[in-house]
Amino acid sequence: MRKPDADEELPSTTKVSYGRWRRLGPMLVAGVVLLALLIGIGVPISLRAHTVSEARAIALDGIKQRGSDWYAADLLGYVAVLSHSDSYTRSALAETLTEERRGFLPGTATVIDVAMSSDGRLALVSDAQEGSGLWGLERNPEADRENLTGSRSTILDRGYGPVALSSDGRIAVIGDETSGDIKMWDLSEDDNPRRTVVRTGNYTGRLLDISLSADGMTLFAGFESGSVEIWSLGAGQKPRLLTRVREHTSGVSVVSASADGRKLLTISEDSAIVWSLNGPLHPALSSRVKSAEQRPAVSGWGGGVMSADGRRAIIGRTVWDVTDPARPTRVGSLPSPAEGGAPLAVAGDGSIVATVENEPGGVSSLDPVVIWGLKDPSHPILLATLRVPESQSRQLAMNEGGTVIAVGTRVGGAYSWLLPKLRANFIRDACVASQPLRPPPGFWERISEIQPPDVLNEEPFNICSRL
Structure with missing residues (x-):
């Protein structure tokens, strides 16, 4: 269609059509652009949801390995967090690491x-x-x-x-x-x-x-x-x-x-x-x-x-x-106020403290031991949460470096934890303290149905650096 000259007289119908085009054209273009953006955004959203689903499935595989293969449980937990870090994957890995580090005093x-x-x-x-x-x-x-x-x-x-x-x-x-x-x-x-x-x-x-x-x-x-x-x-x-x-x-x-x-x-x-x-x-x-x-x-x-x-x-x-x-x-x-008289233990320089916490809405007999970082005492950092399997914690003791905790319970006996040198991120600190090795060929396929992530093939192999 020929574009009319500026001084050319247009037929009345053409005037109306062209006027509508001038008014509606930018709106139509904007609509097309918006539609393209929505389509473009929709693809990453669906991919992200798929990644979250896979990450949580990997975390669940790690939970299933606790007690039978701690290397597999740790590896799956780390990979789940690297695939998608959220409250579910991080708490699953943290619980795996603390349970692995728990010992019992028979x-x-x-x-x-x-x-x-x-x-x-x-x-x-x-x-x-x-x-x-x-x-x-x-x-x-x-x-x-x-x-x-x-x-x-x-x-x-x-x-x-x-x-x-x-x-x-x-x-x-x-x-x-x-x-x-x-x-x-x-x-x-x-x-x-x-x-x-x-x-x-x-x-x-x-x-x-x-x-x-x-x-x-x-x-x-x-x-x-x-x-x-x-x-x-x-x-x-x-x-x-x-x-x-x-x-x-x-x-x-x-x-x-x-x-x-x-x-x-x-x-x-x-x-x-x-x-x-x-x-x-x-x-x-x-x-x-x-x-x-x-x-x-x-x-x-x-x-x-x-x-x-x-x-x-x-x-x-x-x-x-x-x-x-x-x-x-x-x-x-x-x-998180605890009950009066709650037991405490502290590292030699006062930078780490262990407390028995009241867990809101939980069973009081299962209140956990919480490890706090106090390098800046005005802003305590929650470093780790330790759970005893049987009963309420009664007494605490900590070594000078804050890396060994002993917990006495009312009916379940005494437990110990071997902790890494805690700084500000328990998961990364634990990873650095015991760097996971690259799994041998075929190992991943035996512990998870999810496709092996690319991180397992990276050179050099260092999961901890990405946490």
């Missing part, structure tokens, strides 16, 4: 307390049914799991109560929670533990908690009466009571000392006290934090711990810098 049943050496190779467990004894925690080189195998080396005492272990595992202290008796064992000779009675009698009430300096030479004990005792356990000498103080008006449920024994955190229901112990004969009350001032809606607290370096204290759910014990500074708090 011969434990109803755990009252647990302590651990700084290297995480020795655990002291107090059990209401089995008594109090030592368990070695070691890797099994013949197993394909990334966990520790617990083996009981000896039962030290048929009684039970709060326990403490020196940093090197050579001094063990066991208290009787009912009578207040405290006994000490020198474990320097593996086949000949030497027992010494530290104190007898319940003249200050029920024993609630104990703590040791790293060298095992100073013992701290908290009692139901509100009193705190400090004992000297000098090598080759008879234990000696250095002092007894009473600044709490209710039972001292937490006694946590720094490694050098120069700072002490004590917690009762109504308050937390930071002590300076430059002279253990005359401990100085450096500062007091009252629970009512921090949580007005709660009548008290019971949980807490001090880091071995003496710089950080966790009181209830709040994180404090206690470098200067006379001027503690609140530097953060843990989210």
Whole structure:
């Protein structure tokens, strides 16, 4: 069709048609472009949905491999996350990794307390049914799991109560929670533990908690009466009571000392006290934090711990810098409030803490242990969630590096976890700690019906770098 000249007279019908074209033409062009865009967008959307479906199917294949082939379970989990990272694939992989790293301490049943050496190779467990004894925690080189195998080396005492272990595992202290008796064992000779009675009698009430300096030479004990005792356990000498103080008006449920024994955190229901112990004969009350001032809606607290370096204290759910014990500074708090008195454990430098959490809408007896990163205490990072299969967690212990956790339960015994060096991403940290190998030809086809992903053929083969 010839385009008319600008000054040419058009027939009336042509004028109408051409006018409509000028008005509708851009709209039609826009419609065509929009339709093309929708068609173009529709294809990636359908492909993406297909990828999500495949990723979740791979994650499910990984779940099925748990307990029978941990290498396959890990590989499938990593590939699922790389194919499509969402809450389903990441939680499936995280649960696989934590379950793989869980070990059991056979011969434990109803755990009252647990302590651990700084290297995480020795655990002291107090059990209401089995008594109090030592368990070695070691890797099994013949197993394909990334966990520790617990083996009981000896039962030290048929009684039970709060326990403490020196940093090197050579001094063990066991208290009787009912009578207040405290006994000490020198474990320097593996086949000949030497027992010494530290104190007898319940003249200050029920024993609630104990703590040791790293060298095992100073013992701290908290009692139901509100009193705190400090004992000297000098090598080759008879234990000696250095002092007894009473600044709490209710039972001292937490006694946590720094490694050098120069700072002490004590917690009762109504308050937390930071002590300076430059002279253990005359401990100085450096500062007091009252629970009512921090949580007005709660009548008290019971949980807490001090880091071995003496710089950080966790009181209830709040994180404090206690470098200067006379001027503690609140530097953060843990989210997801737990019940009062919930157990805590902390790494030596205070950068990692383990807590028992209340899981909303869940069964209280299955509340998990949560590992938090506190490098920036004002913004805690949830690093890992650990679950025990039987019952509610009761007590926690952590080695100095934050890589070994021991958890005592009410009816399921004691468990351990071998964790990677945690930074900010548990899945990647676990991958780096045990880099998966490339599967042999035909292996993928035996564990999954999904087409093998391209990542398995990449050079160099390094799944971890992409997480």
